[in-house]
Amino acid sequence: MPGVVRWIMRIVIAGASGLIGTDVSAALRHAGHDVVALVRRAPRAASEVRWDPAAGSLDPHVLAAADAVINLSGAGIGDRPWTRRRIDELFTTRLAATRTLTSAMGKLDNPPSMFLSQSASGYYGDAGTARLREDSSSGSGVLSRLCVEWEAAAHEAPSGVRVVTPRTGVVLSRSGGAMGRLLPLLRLGLGGPLGHGTQYWPWITLPDVTAAFTFLLTSGLQGPVNVCAPEEADVNSLMAALAAALHRPGVLRVPAFALRLVMGKLADELLLPSQRMEPGLLSEAGFRWRHPSLSQAAAWVAAKD
Template sequence: MKIAVTGASGLIGGALVPALRADGHAVIRLVRRTPRTADEHRWDPQHHRIDPSVLADVDAVINLAGTPIRPRPWTRAYKQSLLRSRVDSTATISEALAAAAAADPARRRVLLSASAVGYYGDTGDETVIENHPAGSDYLAQVCVQWEAATAPAREAGVRVALLRTGLVIDRSALLMQVLGLVFRLGLGGRLGSGRQYWPWISLHDEIGAMRFLLSADDVSGPVNLTGPAPVTNAEFTRRLGAAVSRPTFLTVPRFAISLALGEFGRSSVLAGQRAIPDVLQKAGFTFRHQTLDDALHAARTGD
């Protein structure tokens, strides 16, 4: 297949591109700066601009573009950047794919477009699969608009899979770098009540799921990219502490997280989803890392 990837410089994209090439696919990368190599092509998602010829002969697009979500207070400008970077990039890709499909309707195309389990909002301890309704908080509504921006591609007959990703476990992931430092300093502990679920997935399985979905012709719509056994924050804390041989007896109070991180803390740290990968499992995908312990071990050893 010929595959175009946006967001190729991020954690997931940086691992995905070499994996796709190892599978024998031809991969091009869409970048917003001046291209530096033959496999790079410039696009301008902010203004919905892309050369139509870039996607004319591609079989698949994997869209991972978007401003990273950081553990920081969310100003109005930052929230607007989170939303517009996702919606504009997805709409640009979807419109270009729709035009390509109209010009060459015989070619079967697929769009794998990033989203997040934040789509569901805070769901407590309820088990969540892909048909669960959207939440009402800011992140959930970002995901709603983000996914809706794929409509032009879907309406043009492109198979669209919406990748609702959980917390990606890898040594280079920001989450693991921050928590790893905190735990090594002996300051690890549960966040708030610790009862909120943290749906995780190893980077290996995140990439594996995308590779699987490229050829899973009967899978479209939302797909939870999460491990099969989500855990609470308290359990996550305990297992991470054991993995790095550090104590986990402290607790960071809810009010402190809310005061320090504001809406980010309330939506992304103190809230959670007990999301399971129902669509992936029914489609026959096999996870390499079935448990959080497996994923943490892989993050530490590179296995």
């Protein structure tokens, strides 16, 4: 639009190849921002820079001209069974990546003004029906401890850097993530509620996650921010809405004991806990959701365009 000056930012992203990272990177580039992706392999484009978070290796000058850094790096939570070795990997990959970034910032006279470092709704553990705002206490499980340490590592950023740790809920997408496993079953009429189904899942669509992260870059908010839709839903409601949008029954309940038998500790940490999370700060700051209701979200997930 003539006469409108847009602020073009240089943004460095770690974990740009994941579900959220891919969508966020594409949206930021589409908006005209300069996006640099940190990769652990040989760079394939001018927009990529190699780093080695396991060794704490990153040239600080990569961040010198950046306005913001987005940290989405870490091993997938639900990708593999939770052996002791895998749990250690979940911690080490996240903490090493986060500390590599904050250490590099600390070596600069003028570090990036903003650091958005991912966290998760798992911070709250199994909280039953309690309403969870950003000032609610952390839980006691493995995921809770992981999120607490992950957020603490982000706050090792130099003084003056605005740190935001978005506690993201279950991301509804058309492929990839949790939906990548559930949607094929629902489309076949084989999916349904997990466990008793009355546990609350804080949910949000992928486009709204990307919009929320973009909003957080310039909103002025800092610290933990709950990233989920404003409409709460338990698993029974969530699965029913998705099944209805796909025109499938979605009534084949998977009992808790079966989930534990197949997934072990992961079931109790990821699928069965209840988190009645509210996006308090996002709402108060004026963020607008594209899919604020479960019916809108389910319709988007089920659409093919």
